[in-house]
Amino acid sequence: MSYDNTQGREDLLAFEREQPENFWRADPHLRRIARHWVGEETLSKWEPDLHRFGAECAGPVDRAVRENNLTHNLPVLRRWGPYGDRIEEVEHHPSYHEAGRYIYGSGVMKVLGEPGHNLHSQLFGFLSALNGEAGHNCPLACTAGVIKALMALGTEELKERYLPRLLSTDYEKLAHGAQFLTEVQGGSDVGANAVRARPGEEPGTWRIYGEKWFCSNVTADLILMTARPEGAPEGTRGLGLFLVPRRTPDGTINRFFIRRLKDKLGTRSMASAELDFDGAFAWALGPIEDGFKNMMTYVINTSRVFNAIGTSGVARRSCFVAHGYARRRKAFGPPIIEYPLVQETLADMRSETLAMMSGTFHLLHLMDRIELGEASEEEAGYARTAINLNKMRSAQSAHEVCLSGIETLAGNGAIESFSVLPRLLRDNVVFENWEGAHNVLLMQVYRDAKQRRLHEPYLAHLRALSEGHPRLSSAVERWSREFDDVLSAAEGEATLRMRPLGAHLAWLQWAAAMVADGTDEEIIEHFLDRRIGPPAPRDAL
Numbered sequence: 001m002s003y004d005n006t007q008g009r010e011d012l013l014a015f016e017r018e019q020p021e022n023f024w025r026a027d028p029h030l031r032r033i034a035r036h037w038v039g040e041e042t043l044s045k046w047e048p049d050l051h052r053f054g055a056e057c058a059g060p061v062d063r064a065v066r067e068n069n070l071t072h073n074l075p076v077l078r079r080w081g082p083y084g085d086r087i088e089e090v091e092h093h094p095s096y097h098e099a100g101r102y103i104y105g106s107g108v109m110k111v112l113g114e115p116g117h118n119l120h121s122q123l124f125g126f127l128s129a130l131n132g133e134a135g136h137n138c139p140l141a142c143t144a145g146v147i148k149a150l151m152a153l154g155t156e157e158l159k160e161r162y163l164p165r166l167l168s169t170d171y172e173k174l175a176h177g178a179q180f181l182t183e184v185q186g187g188s189d190v191g192a193n194a195v196r197a198r199p200g201e202e203p204g205t206w207r208i209y210g211e212k213w214f215c216s217n218v219t220a221d222l223i224l225m226t227a228r229p230e231g232a233p234e235g236t237r238g239l240g241l242f243l244v245p246r247r248t249p250d251g252t253i254n255r256f257f258i259r260r261l262k263d264k265l266g267t268r269s270m271a272s273a274e275l276d277f278d279g280a281f282a283w284a285l286g287p288i289e290d291g292f293k294n295m296m297t298y299v300i301n302t303s304r305v306f307n308a309i310g311t312s313g314v315a316r317r318s319c320f321v322a323h324g325y326a327r328r329r330k331a332f333g334p335p336i337i338e339y340p341l342v343q344e345t346l347a348d349m350r351s352e353t354l355a356m357m358s359g360t361f362h363l364l365h366l367m368d369r370i371e372l373g374e375a376s377e378e379e380a381g382y383a384r385t386a387i388n389l390n391k392m393r394s395a396q397s398a399h400e401v402c403l404s405g406i407e408t409l410a411g412n413g414a415i416e417s418f419s420v421l422p423r424l425l426r427d428n429v430v431f432e433n434w435e436g437a438h439n440v441l442l443m444q445v446y447r448d449a450k451q452r453r454l455h456e457p458y459l460a461h462l463r464a465l466s467e468g469h470p471r472l473s474s475a476v477e478r479w480s481r482e483f484d485d486v487l488s489a490a491e492g493e494a495t496l497r498m499r500p501l502g503a504h505l506a507w508l509q510w511a512a513a514m515v516a517d518g519t520d521e522e523i524i525e526h527f528l529d530r531r532i533g534p535p536a537p538r539d540a541l
């Protein structure tokens with residue numbers, strides 16, 4: 001036997017060459033989901049743009065995002081202009097803007113100009129998320145929240161002034177958004193917000209004072225933020241929702257001051273900062289006393305579903321990379337894909353990913369129905385709980401799937417320059433923590449059920465979705481009983497039981513969505529075996 005490394009390197013190059021050239025074309029599951037929820041006729045109108053963007057995401061966007069995530073290309077804070085003028089700018093590498101031109105140019109924000117296009121928008125969002133956060137996908141979620149809040153609550157003047165730019169596909173001219181809630185004393189406990197608002201000079205205008213601790217997309221043209229008007233009650237009840245422009249109506253830079261950029265584990269090419277507000281000009285959006293409610297309804301719910309699209313993209317890309325690698329990498333003779341243990345890992349990754357995609361796109365479909373006024377009360381109640389559980393579990397599952405991908409590549413999986421997986425894993429850790437940490441989402445579901453009985457429409461709709469699939473229906477019954485039991489348990493015990501309950505309910509949501517969108521029964525069964533059925537012998541070890 002002769003020993004030579006030529007073939008080993010050839011195999012790696014072949015793996016790289018065989019990665020998808022077009023993320024839309026390479027994904028029959030995504031196309032099936034889209035076709036199911038919007039119909040053949042509508043999809044055929046959308047498809048040319050999706051096809052084009054699928055190729056861009058697998059080609060120039062992928063290359064640009066890899067480049068602007070290199071340590072020496074990360075964003076740099078530039079607070080002052082050449083003449084000592086305060087500019088509060090962030091300088092990005094040119095490849096960051098190159099990626100942005102493609103991403104915004106896809107129409108991902110533009111289509112939100114018409115109600116009922118969340119799913120449409122997030123087909124683009126998903127393709128973009130195959131490159132992780134990509135520096136722009138968090139800003140997209142924030143911009144979507146600003147668009148929705150403005151459309152629902154803004155004055156005609158504000159809408160005219162900002163909506164055309166927020167919906168624009170022209171990267172050089174468009175406007176993008178940010179959303180700031182978190183303060184140094186806590187992100188989950190928004191009711192503890194200390195940033196203050198004082199009435200401004202003109203009616204409807206305000207001045208904002210205080211510090212926000214996590215401010216992503218810090219150079220956004222429009223910031224949506226929470227602040228407490230002086231004299232307002234404590235807790236979330238006393239929070240108003242404010243729109244803070246980067247530049248005041250007279251064109252000067254608003255009175256916020258960037259302290260520093262965060263040195264982050266993931267989402268590194270997107271700039272997150274700490275900010276001081278010292279009399280920043282703001283408009284109130286909607287009635288002041290409804291600030292928190294409006295933030296949750298129009299902004300946070302949207303970004304929780306967009307977040308799940310982000311994590312689904314991480315998982316899907318992990319599948320592409322791991323499967324392609326396993327076909328080419330040889331160990332002890334054959335390609336590693338021939339080993340049952342590798343096959344099982346790949347099959348588990350795949351079923352989890354397809355399930356999460358089905359579950360998340362189903363929620364986007366429901367959001368569209370709600371926006372169009374077509375959803376029943378049961379569907380709207382279902383969506384409220386399902387969005388929270390889906391946000392939690394999709395982030396956890398994507399983490400596991402990405403780690404399995406890294407395990408499949410083994411040593412090469414741990415190398416940043418070898419594949420995108422290390423970066424995607426780091427991005428995913430951030431996805432897990434913003435827009436609601438896992439425990440906080442579980443506790444919200446628990447409180448909603450305990451105080452507002454929201455589990456009733458949720459379970460009723462889950463039952464309806466799983467009708468006709470005996471195995472799924474019986475699992476839904478089992479976990480519905482557990483939900484009822486948890487609600488009658490003492491609070492400490494109930495809290496602990498929420499963790500397995502929340503995970504299983506999310507998996508059931510995904511399975512029900514797969515049944516609805518016509519996913520192959522073989523995939524559904526594999527998923528149910530792993531997640532819902534009796535434990536396999538290896539789990540009992």
Ligand SMILES: Cc1cc2nc3c(=O)[nH]c(=O)nc-3n(C[C@H](O)[C@H](O)[C@H](O)COP(=O)(O)OP(=O)(O)OC[C@H]3O[C@@H](n4cnc5c(N)ncnc54)[C@H](O)[C@@H]3O)c2cc1C
Nearest residue numbers: 179180181182186187188214215216272434435437439440
């Ligand atoms: C890179 C990055 C960018 C960000 N950008 C933004 C931004 O642009 N705007 C913004 O507003 N925020 C932003 N955030 C902040 C993010 O939203 C918060 O980190 C998140 O909401 C959690 O808040 P926290 O970090 O203060 O954690 P905490 O609220 O302090 O929670 C700490 C831990 O306690 C647990 N916990 C909290 N309450 C409970 C409970 N009742 N029961 C059980 N466990 C509980 C949590 O699950 C968590 O594990 C960003 C974060 C990161 C990492």
